[in-house]
Amino acid sequence: MSGTDPYSDRGNKDVTITNPRPGGTFPHVKHGDQVAPAAGELPFLIGENMTGGYGRGPDILHDCTIFVDKGQIAVIVGPNGAGKSTGMKAVFGMLDLHGGRVVLDGEDISDLTPQARVAKGMAFVPQTNNIFTSMTVEENLEMGAFLRRDGIRQTMEQVYDLFPILKDKRRQMAGELSGGQRQQVAVGRALMTEPQLLMLDEPTAGVSPIVMDELFDRIIEVARTGISILMVEQNARQALEIADTGFVLVQGRNAFTDTGKALLANEEVRRSFLGG
Ligand SMILES: Nc1ncnc2c1ncn2[C@@H]1O[C@H](COP(=O)(O)OP(=O)(O)O)[C@@H](O)[C@H]1O
Numbered sequence: 252m253s254g255t256d257p258y259s260d261r262g263n264k265d266v267t268i269t270n271p272r273p274g275g276t277f278p279h280v281k282h283g284d285q286v287a288p289a290a291g292e293l294p295f296l297i298g299e300n301m302t303g304g305y306g307r308g309p310d311i312l313h314d315c316t317i318f319v320d321k322g323q324i325a326v327i328v329g330p331n332g333a334g335k336s337t338g339m340k341a342v343f344g345m346l347d348l349h350g351g352r353v354v355l356d357g358e359d360i361s362d363l364t365p366q367a368r369v370a371k372g373m374a375f376v377p378q379t380n381n382i383f384t385s386m387t388v389e390e391n392l393e394m395g396a397f398l399r400r401d402g403i404r405q406t407m408e409q410v411y412d413l414f415p416i417l418k419d420k421r422r423q424m425a426g427e428l429s430g431g432q433r434q435q436v437a438v439g440r441a442l443m444t445e446p447q448l449l450m451l452d453e454p455t456a457g458v459s460p461i462v463m464d465e466l467f468d469r470i471i472e473v474a475r476t477g478i479s480i481l482m483v484e485q486n487a488r489q490a491l492e493i494a495d496t497g498f499v500l501v502q503g504r505n506a507f508t509d510t511g512k513a514l515l516a517n518e519e520v521r522r523s524f525l526g527g
């Protein structure tokens with residue numbers, strides 16, 4: 252992967268949660284419930300028309316499409332059991348799809364194992380069990396770099412720059428940290444692979460609003476370095492505020508797809524999914 256400092260263009264510390272990147276148009280989004288990429292161009296990552304479930308069980312995803320462009324933040328929201336985590340697992344190769352495909356940077360990776368997808372630049376922080384609690388913070392970060400042969404130290408310093416508290420606690424068992432700090436370990440560990448796409452399943456679960464804001468700021472900072480973020484969030488309103496693109500999933504289907512801003516302004520989305 253590139254030898255350049257992925258965080259060299261980090262912004263100042265008081266970054267707001269407004270989207271600093273140019274808004275532009277969204278050629279892959281059609282308003283309403285139909286989602287399709289524009290002919291001839293694909294986003295950096297797309298799970299397109301994904302249909303599938305677990306093992307021999309029923310399909311959980313039905314023609315579900317999720318995508319994100321370079322350096323952008325895409326957020327998946329929706330009720331419990333809507334298939335948000337399943338959609339993430341499908342994109343990461345943990346599900347056998349019966350329909351659809353996953354394309355990363357123009358390459359169809361539908362048949363690749365999760366490990367092979369990591370080698371292609373994908374990193375996934377699952378919803379639960381996303382750190383090694385009986386290892387130190389630093390050992391967790393080292394585990395994240397298992398595919399790397401070089402530059403681990405430099406990447407670790409970048410992670411410590413992003414999450415300074417982790418440097419202070421680097422010799423502590425990760426299991427002793429607070430919820431928010433554990434999530435920082437999980438995100439930091441994922442960043443150790445120097446991914447191009449960072450996938451986060453409910454990174455702010457169980458943390459206070461202040462810690463949530465702080466984590467979102469750090470996620471924006473990561474996106475500004477050119478890393479694409481695909482994230483599931485229960486804090487739908489706050490997450491859509493920082494989202495370039497938002498996906499509302501209901502029963503494994505795309506219910507709404509639009510810019511985060513447009514979804515926040517959409518009466519039906521507000522009433523049904525954002526509590527009014
Ligand atoms: N490992 C699994 N095996 C079988 N069914 C599962 C598994 N994980 C989730 N499901 C089912 O898939 C559906 C969607 O779950 P999930 O993707 O976890 O929803 P969400 O993340 O939106 O809350 C639910 O009906 C759930 O019971």
Ligand SMILES: [Mg+2]
Binds near residue numbers: 483
């Ligand atoms: Mg989930």
